[in-house]
Amino acid sequence: MSNVFAQRRQKLLSLKALRGASPTPAHTEETCPACGGTIRRRDLAAGRYVCPLCGHHYPIGAYYRLSLVLDKGTFRELDGSLTSNDPLSFPGYAAKLDAARRRTGMNEGVVTATGRIGGQKAAVGVLDSRFFMGSMSAALGEKVTRLVEYADKNKLPLILFSASGGARMQEGILSLMQMAKTAAALERFSQKGGLYISVLTHPTTGGVTASFASLGDIMLAEPGALIGFAGPRVIEQTIGEKLPEGFQSAEYLLEHGFLDAIVPRPQLRDTLIRLLKLHGKGGSDHAK
Amino acid sequence: MPNELTPAQRVALARHAQRPGTADFIDALFTDFFEQRGDRHCMDDGSILGGVALFHGRPVTVIGHRKGRTLEEHMAYHFGMPSPEGYRKAQRLMLQAEKFSRPIVTFIDTPGAYPGLEAEAHGQGEAIARTLALLSGLTVPVIAVVTGEGGSGGALALGVGNKVLMLENAVYSVLSPEGFAAILWKDSSRSAEACDVMKLTAADLLELGVIDGIIPEPAAGAHAAPQPVYRALDAALVRELAALSKLSPSALAANRYKKFRLMGSKALGKERL
Incomplete structure (x- = not known):
């Protein structure tokens, strides 16, 4: 019975996303976690969830992200029903999955879709940190891989927005294997001349960083995003000292040569339009 | 399999100080090994040991994790935890194997990639x-052998093989049992419990389709009597290499793609949207 309500909620949420509505009510004030300033939620939503006082980028949901990036009315979701079936029969996992589905209205931590960006058709995937921290499950790896294969088959440019806490512990080794699966699909796509733009958002860590997120032809990130392989606490324990200010931030990665650019959220769509244009119509050589 | 050990006991054996490491397997199974060092960018990371050797007279590229035997070696090799430079050295050797049409044999034995400040700064x-992407697309035979600890992405980076073999008491997991317990239950002392639910033993992984074969060990572990383990692994490698060598270069790449493409395909369900 509760399933009926969950499905209704999912449907409503996806309709909402299509209209480009903000995922949070706009009637209260909010304290910015970065600068401590008080912001009206209405202003925050109008500014795409970037703090108007300090520029802090709030994490945003996948459907909302897609509504910011895609041309209106062009969103078409792929594999929306795909989910995990608790392959290791891990204690407590099935119930947690169910709760996450109901809470978020999503079946997995990534939404994959096709749509147009400035008129250019593209295959787009967005990880959502509200669903198990965007962690890599077999279903998430499968959806990303199918999206890569879809882009390959239809000669479309591929754009992935990453946000992930790393591996889905409850799926153990099968989570780990998704790193190889997604990397292999991207290698094939790349060998055939496909364009892949990877956008790293807060936070991108662990197995996602060490697989598809790091393999873009173009590497972009949002300001202030935490990006790394090992978590800061693990590193501090290993080296026995405090980490420097700004370690593993997008700005740190840019300085160390792992990003092409840091792009504030309000400029992201225009940047993507420009990049697609720079890579020709299909963004892949077999399209020319 | 004669010995009925708990997963935690196998973890202990996999980490045993006297367990044969990559250098021992190279000595026992190959001849004329020439070690190749350096990533050609800035340094040599000794935690990855690699080079060219002869396997029954045939040139192959060998790459593995190296934990070291002495305290100095442990420190120098971070107990077998590679830095980005180690993986880039591995990539260099993989590309050479492709260039010279040599099969690749990898030996996996690491707690994981090194979680250090410089390792992050240099792009772990x-x-x-x-490395995953490169290895997945090669057109030469690739056989990976998990010999000890197969920890996390640091292990998998050498694990994208057409065939993946595993020693009976080796373990292979998404994270160390301690790290797993710390993340999931905020309590690293529950590692024995983690061992039980993680499905990290060779038998579990064979059942899950993650590995293709198990190399038996004596009851007390490979370190107690390594010779029969070397012989069994040698025979398995001869067999697998002979089978893979019948495939064309493009079929080898396609075979490896398909193998990893199917990983987790039984872990999927459908929910209405």
């Missing part, structure tokens, strides 16, 4: 990702 994530 990028280095592993690039």
